[in-house]
Amino acid sequence: MVKGLAAAAAILMTAMAVGTMTAPLAHAAPAGDGASPRTATPDEQSSFFDWYNATHQQTTSLLRPQFTVKKEGGRKGKRLVTAIVDGPAVRAVLPLCRQPRTLFDLDPRAPKAARWTERTPAQTLVWIEHQRQCGAQPDTPILLHAPLAEMDMLMLLQQHPTVLGNARLLMAGNSACAPSRSRGYRLTGLDRAKDGLPVLVFENDIAGEARVSVRRSRNELQPWAVVCAPPR
Incomplete structure (x- = not known):
């Protein structure tokens, strides 16, 4: 009797194992696409560096530019690429800091020497910094739209x-x-x-x-x- 029960249990366990092995696997939930924000392509960025170095030879250094990409008139509109270059921050009246910002727009169809155009006038960013030096730009600098004391x-x-x-x-x-x-x-x-x-x-x-x-x-x-x- 005991041997019969043991044999039956063994058969049942084998059947359960086989059923588990042959059951279809559940599909994993799709992962997020993790897409990064749109930015300029490597070729567009390289184009800007080449143009900037050729047209701003008196500039001693180029701060790391930022690139933005927008669509004119919605997703299917013209692709607008802009390079943003911030100059060195300078101390104004304590504890105020100000920093020049220049924007450059890309025309991919223009000749290489005229592919980027500098917007005028240049912008100015301001913020409060209580340290002796202005240091790094804060996350949310304030844009100066008009001259103020x-x-x-x-x-x-x-x-x-x-x-x-x-x-x-x-x-x-x-x-x-x-x-x-x-x-x-x-x-x-x-x-x-x-x-x-x-x-x-x-x-x-x-x-x-x-x-x-x-x-x-x-x-x-x-x-x-x-x-x-x-x-x-």
């Missing part, structure tokens, strides 16, 4: 969180701004309004824009007007 730039950078908080009250009464008044915003630029007032340029978390002009009251900046634009 250095002390004005410093006050705008230092007080922009307070100005933004107070400006949300103005947004509530503006039909273009009200829907996005509670969204998160970050400072992206400094500008000057048509009436001459300094402007803080903010971008929200859905790529919408808010431009807040300010007036100075003693040592404090107060929001004066706000203009909002929908996501680009």
